[in-house]
Amino acid sequence: MIRASRVLRRDAVTGGEIVDRIVLDHGDRHRRRMTMRGVGGLSFLLDLAEPAVLDDGDALVLDDGRLVWVEAAPERLLEIRAASPLALKRLIWHIGNRHIPAEIGDEAVYIGFDHVLADMVRGLGGTAEPVERPFRPEGGAYASTHAHGEHGHGAHAHDGHPHHHGHSHGHD
Known part of the structure; x- marks a missing residue:
């Protein structure tokens, strides 16, 4: 299976052969590794070195240099x-x-x-x-992000793990 191992940010997409597009909601745009299928049917493995938030207008670079356009779903x-x-x-x-x-x-x-x-x-x-x-939410103070529209989860998860920002919270 062909792999996409790099994200080309929308301000850097200046050319290249766009062979398909993926339409993802906010939750599905925060990924590191998963099998994806484009709207046109192209299957590929997203295989990034680190988790990344894919933003509307970014492109995934396939191993052969072709591009898959990223679109934010309503x-x-x-x-x-x-x-x-x-x-x-x-x-x-x-x-x-x-x-x-x-x-x-x-x-x-x-x-x-x-x-x-x-x-x-x-x-x-x-x-x-x-x-x-x-949906393009803010990244937050604890997100290691490239731009507006990203939401980091590592330093502020509400799944029973301790918080890392200096105060506690009451959750209902």
């Missing part, structure tokens, strides 16, 4: 808005306390769809409307 999200910039900042603080991936824009914040968080946002005076679009 996902069900909540678009969160507030009446003022200060009110939005407060909502971002509350969302941040939940330790969930969030994409922060100028006038809105996007998170994965969650009816409990939607109710929380509405209870705090914001709006939380379901939308479908690609």
Whole structure:
């Protein structure tokens, strides 16, 4: 099976033969090694030296030099808005306390769809409307990332392992 062992970031994709594309949601764009099948049917092994977050517009470089285009799939999200910039900042603080991936824009914040968080946002005076679009969350202070849109999991996992950022959390 042909391998893809290198990621070409979207700002560096200037040419090359694009032979297929893969459409992945946010969770599936954070990978190191897995078998993939492109939309056009090309099967290949993603085999990176380290885990990487694949971003919309990146390309995977196959062993023979051909490229597979990476496309961010639309996902069900909540678009969160507030009446003022200060009110939005407060909502971002509350969302941040939940330790969930969030994409922060100028006038809105996007998170994965969650009816409990939607109710929380509405209870705090914001709006939380379901939308479908690609999700590009922030990398966070503990992510070793190349750019906006990545979410590191190693230093801040909530699976029973200790936190590595100097304070503890109560989770329900």
